[in-house]
Amino acid sequence: MNALSHSSLLPNRYPQSLHRRRFSLSCSDIQNLTRVTCYSDCNKSTSQASLFLCPGSTNTRIGSRNLVSRSFYSADASTYNGLTVQSPTHAAQEKVGVLLLNLGGPETLDDVQPFLFNLFADPDIIRLPRLFRFLQQPLAKLISTLRAPKSKEAYASIGGGSPLRKITDDQALALKRALEAKGLSSNIYVGMRYWYPFTEEAIQQIKKDGITRLVVLPLYPQFSISTTGSSISVLEQTFREDAYLSRLPVSIINSWYQREGYIKSMADLIEKELESFSEPKEAMIFFSAHGVPVSYVENAGDPYRDQMEECIFLIMQELKARGISNEHTLAYQSRVGPVQWLKPYTDEVLVELGQKGVKSLLAVPVSFVSEHIETLEEIDMEYRELALESGIKNWARVPALGLTPSFIMDLADAVIEALPSAAAINAPTSTSEDMDKDPVKYFAKMFFGSILAFLLFFSPKMITAFRNHVI
Numbered sequence: 001m002n003a004l005s006h007s008s009l010l011p012n013r014y015p016q017s018l019h020r021r022r023f024s025l026s027c028s029d030i031q032n033l034t035r036v037t038c039y040s041d042c043n044k045s046t047s048q049a050s051l052f053l054c055p056g057s058t059n060t061r062i063g064s065r066n067l068v069s070r071s072f073y074s075a076d077a078s079t080y081n082g083l084t085v086q087s088p089t090h091a092a093q094e095k096v097g098v099l100l101l102n103l104g105g106p107e108t109l110d111d112v113q114p115f116l117f118n119l120f121a122d123p124d125i126i127r128l129p130r131l132f133r134f135l136q137q138p139l140a141k142l143i144s145t146l147r148a149p150k151s152k153e154a155y156a157s158i159g160g161g162s163p164l165r166k167i168t169d170d171q172a173l174a175l176k177r178a179l180e181a182k183g184l185s186s187n188i189y190v191g192m193r194y195w196y197p198f199t200e201e202a203i204q205q206i207k208k209d210g211i212t213r214l215v216v217l218p219l220y221p222q223f224s225i226s227t228t229g230s231s232i233s234v235l236e237q238t239f240r241e242d243a244y245l246s247r248l249p250v251s252i253i254n255s256w257y258q259r260e261g262y263i264k265s266m267a268d269l270i271e272k273e274l275e276s277f278s279e280p281k282e283a284m285i286f287f288s289a290h291g292v293p294v295s296y297v298e299n300a301g302d303p304y305r306d307q308m309e310e311c312i313f314l315i316m317q318e319l320k321a322r323g324i325s326n327e328h329t330l331a332y333q334s335r336v337g338p339v340q341w342l343k344p345y346t347d348e349v350l351v352e353l354g355q356k357g358v359k360s361l362l363a364v365p366v367s368f369v370s371e372h373i374e375t376l377e378e379i380d381m382e383y384r385e386l387a388l389e390s391g392i393k394n395w396a397r398v399p400a401l402g403l404t405p406s407f408i409m410d411l412a413d414a415v416i417e418a419l420p421s422a423a424a425i426n427a428p429t430s431t432s433e434d435m436d437k438d439p440v441k442y443f444a445k446m447f448f449g450s451i452l453a454f455l456l457f458f459s460p461k462m463i464t465a466f467r468n469h470v471i
């Protein structure tokens, strides 16, 4: 199957949003482009990576109770049993690349507003009706400016910037080593959606390095239109526009929350952290996932909530198999703006649990595999304080998976399993956003858009909604 044909498997409402996206950088962003991180001998003629066949690579998917979400696994490698698609001669000439996709985060406080601009300028983050698309950039400017002070405060409280780039770089290196240990030499690239090193930079490096087979691995266990979907839009757009890239065999791993290695690694972390309580059995396991607006799930066909619920089910099943049957619950955090987000909300549930007499609580961040602003600031500071104020006496938090060896090994297996299904992207397509290339039309759009955005959104309610997490 064409690995990038996944959009054809999505509900009708989804593909349009997936195909249209174009990444926009301001002029200063472009000047600031830093070099792409690549974990190999990039640009060296000696960097030829050999693809060694890995015999008996096994199906690592474990039980599932939600068949609907299965249709999203376009690059589901679990049906392959070893890399059997190539002859050894061909395999020896393969130059394998792995592209890790992530969100990115501001590295300094000065980066915060431009980072937020990139985030809110993404049509997969603020989904405007087609007619109002011209408002996207002026709105992004307005919202990022309104939100920057609160965000800066949060980033200042965790040391003045996001740890995401460093952690992702470390994960890339660990993955490279894990793949080598399994007999696969590869170049690993990091492509961030909203900050350096941008996905577009990583893709250009992949082209320069002459990669012949690529696996795309988003570092989000569950698929959401707002995360993996958005990054893949950028990738698809860039690939379709380029003769070399459009022929490059690519395999995208859309989601991997159901993999045995991931589930077991999460269960290990939870089991270990429960031991920090004097009465481990009494502690409630509190899964806190990053939220998305309800409309994503209910109108746009985002499988995120289904996948999240299935993921929690699988982790709890694994814990039960180990004799751990603590109570558990799932809530959603980090909402932004004046719309309904997935419920229940983490802050509200914490207060309710405190009122109900829950005394011990283990917070488990579940939508992301690195420490970031929402674990280090929102959970460890804001939610911890709220929980203690609400009557919860004993609080602990499970660390993000980070470099956990069993987790990295499982990612390596996922890459190896995905390789055989790599296939080229289809012919180039033209986009409705080509007018962005015309400077006159662009400035007219920005000018009138700014005025409209000002009139529509500069109301006290909107300002409060975007300045704070809670509306």
Ligand SMILES: C=CC1=C(C)c2cc3[nH]c(cc4nc(cc5[nH]c(cc1n2)c(C)c5CCC(=O)O)C(CCC(=O)O)=C4C)c(C)c3C=C
Binding pocket: 103, 104, 105, 106, 116, 119, 124, 125, 126, 147, 150, 151, 162, 163, 164, 220, 224, 226, 227, 290, 291, 292, 293, 336, 367, 368, 371, 372, 373, 374
């Ligand atoms: C699975 C993970 C994530 C989903 C889903 C997601 C959706 C989503 N996020 C915003 C708005 C913001 N997100 C911000 C930071 C941020 N988001 C994620 C992950 C998911 N987002 C991460 C890992 C990070 C942190 C990066 C870091 O620097 O450590 C921010 C900036 C911080 C802040 O001001 O709160 C915003 C804003 C929306 C609107 C959205 C879905 C539509």
Ligand SMILES: [Fe+2]
Binding pocket: 290, 334
């Ligand atoms: Fe977010």
